[in-house]
Amino acid sequence: MSKPTAEQPPSPRTRVRRIAENAAYDRATLLAIVDAAYLCHIAFSDGSASHCIPTACWREGQHLYIHGSNGSRMLKALTSGADICVTITHLDGLVLARSAFNHSMNYRSAMIYGQFECVDDLQAKRDSLARFMEKLAPGRQAQIRPGNDKEFNATTVLRISLDEAACKVRTGGPVDDEEDLALPVWAGVLPLIQQRGAPIQDPACQQAAPEHVLAWQADSAEIPAQ
């Protein structure tokens, strides 16, 4: 199991208590987890109930960005000043131990606490959304019809600082009790990988595939180290 050096002191909210040896507070681990994600889950309370909503995300510098329609209940709730929690999780494998109790999973997760702020400046909003496109499909922004004023006006962009964040990472094989090691039981890891499938062209589209489509599978993320 890898345990990156702690570089950033945790806050009371981000200090990992459970299996604390899997905690990581260093920036490189956090940014790698965030950048590998297309979506996050956001927990917030609207006063009467807790909600957990998945949404697309991207990073710029030391902020995580999300966007949506102005009419979204979630975006309205998130801009009301409420403290929220954003979590990103990558599941990397099932860890099969010799005892039931020591079974586990390999994962990389990041929890970010704080408040969202609205990106009100129109140019900043346009730039953010262009960076989101660049994450999804490098080079595509220059090829498509860009957003018009009506579309930009209907879209809200929010961001949250990555200042208060903590990661939890488990890698490697099973950790069995000493007395179980001799048991005649297969032990190891069953890896899970987010794979990129062959692009599916819109039947109504006659265009040749651009570079970001041709490179989709070639650029596929490598199998994470187990």
Add this chain to the structure above:
Amino acid sequence: MSKPTAEQPPSPRTRVRRIAENAAYDRATLLAIVDAAYLCHIAFSDGSASHCIPTACWREGQHLYIHGSNGSRMLKALTSGADICVTITHLDGLVLARSAFNHSMNYRSAMIYGQFECVDDLQAKRDSLARFMEKLAPGRQAQIRPGNDKEFNATTVLRISLDEAACKVRTGGPVDDEEDLALPVWAGVLPLIQQRGAPIQDPACQQAAPEHVLAWQADSAEIPAQ
């Protein structure tokens, strides 16, 4: 885009407002999304802050189960009677449209609202954890060292009813504005698939791989219909 027939009326909390045509309230869609997941994200408030914590999950009948250490802050908070929200999300692809605005993602998500209850009965707890193992690795429970009393006593199993749940599903290609269809832009879907990697045997283990390990990749989930 597929839109299963609504069979179960939504509650005020589960009625999908945003892109309501992607909502699904039928049981088959819900169970398929839940059964395809190894983990869920749980949103809860501890009174001062919202938290979003990823954890392993499995289903038995009309309940979703989770487990953890008795000492877990999350499990304590979840058994305090608080209303919580559990969300499962599968990301199936990036949807590249001819305009920036119409880009989207294909996904299957389920949100479950309610309260967790503790599985206190010892036999029920053992049976639940055995079913969890069956989900992870069919047939494995009979091969491993089962939990002992100390391990079971240190473990809390919780369940939540699937009664108040809603799904949101997007499939298919981009939906462009009519006036954008003739633009010289590639349009289509870049699929994302959760793939199973080759099993990695613990170097300290000399056992031949059992059936659930041999079948891991053969049983790999098919590419979801786009």
